Amino acid sequence: MRRLSLTRYHRAAPLVLLFVLLAGITTAASFIQAQPANAAAAASTNDVSEGNKLFAANCATCHGLSAQGQDGVAPSLVGVGAAAVDFQVGTGRMPMQASGPQAIAKKVQFNETQIHQLAAYVASLGPGPSVPDAQAVDPALGNPAHGMQLFRTNCAMCHGSVGGGGALSQGKYAPSLMKTTPTHIYEAMLVGPQSMPVFNNANMTPTDKRDIISYLEQQRNGAPGGLSFGSIGPVAEGLWAWLLGMGLIVAFTVWIGVRSS
Numbered sequence: 001m002r003r004l005s006l007t008r009y010h011r012a013a014p015l016v017l018l019f020v021l022l023a024g025i026t027t028a029a030s031f032i033q034a035q036p037a038n039a040a041a042a043a044s045t046n047d048v049s050e051g052n053k054l055f056a057a058n059c060a061t062c063h064g065l066s067a068q069g070q071d072g073v074a075p076s077l078v079g080v081g082a083a084a085v086d087f088q089v090g091t092g093r094m095p096m097q098a099s100g101p102q103a104i105a106k107k108v109q110f111n112e113t114q115i116h117q118l119a120a121y122v123a124s125l126g127p128g129p130s131v132p133d134a135q136a137v138d139p140a141l142g143n144p145a146h147g148m149q150l151f152r153t154n155c156a157m158c159h160g161s162v163g164g165g166g167a168l169s170q171g172k173y174a175p176s177l178m179k180t181t182p183t184h185i186y187e188a189m190l191v192g193p194q195s196m197p198v199f200n201n202a203n204m205t206p207t208d209k210r211d212i213i214s215y216l217e218q219q220r221n222g223a224p225g226g227l228s229f230g231s232i233g234p235v236a237e238g239l240w241a242w243l244l245g246m247g248l249i250v251a252f253t254v255w256i257g258v259r260s261s
Contacts, residue, residue: 043120051121054114058095067125080191081128082119087187089115091180101171102194129190129200136206137182142214151212154199162219168195178220182213 043051056065062074069076077084088094089110093103110118119131135141152161160166163177172195177185189209192198199209 043116043123047117047120048124050114051117051119051124054110054118055121058109059118062096067122077122077125079126079128080122082123082131083129083187084191084193085119085122086115086131087184087191087193089118091184093193102173105175129187132183132186132190132206136210137186137213138210139182139214139217142207142210142212144211144215144218146208147211147213147215150204150208151215154204155212158196163216177216182217185213185216186210 055063055067059067063069063077064074067077088103090108092106092108095109096103097106108115122128123130151159151163155163158166158168158174159177160174165176166174168174174196180188186209188196189199189204189212
């Protein structure tokens with residue numbers, strides 16, 4: 001009986017099984033999170049070359065000639081991918097106008113071709129998230145009801161219940177998403193700019209991201225209930241309603257008292 005037991009179960013079997021499971025989980029996670037090995041694959045050699053020239057003239061002062069970054073000045077851009085460049089430059093946050101708690105969205109300094117070239121150059125430096133295609137960010141293909149659940153679980157604590165934005169600590173803030181393009185919303189989830197966390201494909205699928213975009217797109221169609229009160233959430237809206245209601249009751253009571261006397 002003892003010999004049969006030893007044949008079936010070896011002392012090292014649990015340890016071997018544990019290593020096999022860990023290796024399988026690691027491989028699966030790497031496959032899920034894998035980004036294109038070269039995000040500039042769709043870009044030509046000329047795009048990368050022109051992007052290098054634009055980078056040297058407009059970005060190298062802070063990020064370094066090889067985009068290696070400088071301590072206390074600007075981070076390295078090696079491995080951030082084309083999506084990070086398209087978001088930061090495409091929203092006017094880069095180049096920064098002045099140092100501050102965070103980069104502020106402003107008028108875009110480059111045209112679409114130049115943004116594409118800058119993104120191609122940075123993508124050529126190392127693997128990273130690429131710019132999503134039109135289908136990935138199409139609100140019409142998303143599920144706004146599911147997107148609402150995801151947004152209010154993961155995003156509303158900073159951006160507000162409908163994406164109206166909100167204040168953070170130390171002079172930072174979560175910007176309003178009411179005018180942000182679907183592509184830039186998707187890219188922000190991919191790369192996590194400023195204080196925003198990264199939502200890669202391992203913790204939020206591309207379908208989930210599109211559902212969130214679909215929900216935010218619907219919030220731009222106006223408030224179906226009438227006044228939006230700034231779209232700052234049900235608690236604050238309820239407080240305003242309570243204050244206004246009580247104020248009217250008190251004013252009406254005082255008016256009746258004055259009239260009766």
